[in-house]
Amino acid sequence: MTSTVTVRDYRPADAKAVADLRRAVLPYRLATPRGIAWEVSTAPAAQHLRLCVAQRDGRIVGAVQAGVLHDAAVPGQAAVSLQVHPGHRGLGVGHALLASAEDHLFAAGADRIFAWAADEPGTPAFARRHGYRRARPAHYLRLDLTSCGLPPLPSALPSGVRLHTGADFEADPRLLYAADAEVSADEPGEVTLDALAYEDWLLHVWEHPTLDPDLTSVVTVDGEIASFALAATDGDTRYSSAMTGTRRAFRGRGLAGLAKACSLHRARDAGCTEAFTHNDAGNTAMLAVNRAFGYRPYAAAWRYVRERAAD
Structure with a gap:
């Protein structure tokens, strides 16, 4: 007899x-x-964040996080992130979680929902059944820090x-926020995140428990922030790129590579053994930088979109 699936907050x-x-379903994130407790407890009201879990036989076997993209200038956009344990798929867990998330987002005024999903068998059919169309591809890359040959840092700049390290900006990170906002606005994709207020960035990016200021690298040119590599870790051996980019006026000079190289060297020295990053398939410049460091494909994903008007 199939046990009952219960969805709750x-x-x-x-x-x-x-x-x-999440680690079992998305080992590259x-x-x-x-970090999860922080994201839920500090979510701004405008995000309408809701995290639901699915229980089966007393065990959490699925989860879905849903929220309005309040940091996008275009209103009515939202995102869901759905995970179901591989051993509990095909039992209606994903359907129940997704329905709960969509009801919440539509009630909050969303008319377009985005979701990233791993490129796995069964995902396209599940998405179609629930009204989602496949949009943009993306790549997750992995770097083995125990065996890779990181390029040496230049002896002279x-x-x-x-x-600099990110810690050099802890007293006043506003200039780093401005650089991050400029770079984020240029990222390829259907959603442009160009309306994140400094207070939200400070709380949900800079003060996020996984962000590591000491491993974060910042390049300045004549005292002005030109490029940066925000670094996150799990507090153990896993490192992840939170954002790497160069401001428009300084592009084409290899500064993003310099920032990332410095960050990766620090991460390896700190005991990190593997590094992960995520790039939209259209972000060819950053993909080239990462492959030059030795990052290799680890997983593929697709952005899916559901338009409420098409229902």
């Missing part, structure tokens, strides 16, 4: 189980109990160029 005591689930 997340509780603080669920943080570890949700983190374990950082997931820690502290060009005139006016300096390397």
Whole structure:
């Protein structure tokens, strides 16, 4: 007899189980109990964040996070992130979780929902059944820090160029926020995240428990932030690129590569053994930088979109 699946709202005591689930389903994404608890407890009201879990036989076997993209200038956009444990698929868990998330988002005023999904058998059919069309591809890459040959850092930097850690900006990270906002607005994709207020960025990016200021690298040119590589870790051996980019006026000079090289060297020295990154397939410049470092394909994903007007 098939056991009953129960969907309910997340509780603080669920943080570890949700983190374990995310690591099992998405091994290329950082997931820690502290990070999950932080995201839920600090979510701004405008995001309408809701995290639901699915229980089966008393065990959490699925989870879905849903929220309005309040940091996008275009209103009515939202995102869902759905995970179902591989051993519990085909039992209606994903359907029940997704229905709960969509009801919540539509009630919050969303008319377009985005979701990233791993390129796995069964995913396209599941998406079609639920009204989602496949849009853009993306790549998850992995770098083995124990065996890769990272390029050496230059013995001397060009005139006016300096390397910093993120910790150098902890007293006032506003300039780093401005650089991140400019770079994020240029990222390829259907959604342009160009309306994130400084206070939200400070709380949900800079103060996020997984962000590591000491491993974050910032390149300045004549005292002005030109490029940066935000670094996140799980507090153990896994490193992830949170954002790497160069401001428009400084592109084409190899500064993103310099920032990332410095960050990766620090990560390896700190005991990290593997590094992950995620790039939209249209971000050819950053894909080239990552492959030059030795990152190799680890998983493929697709962006899926559901338009409420098409229902």
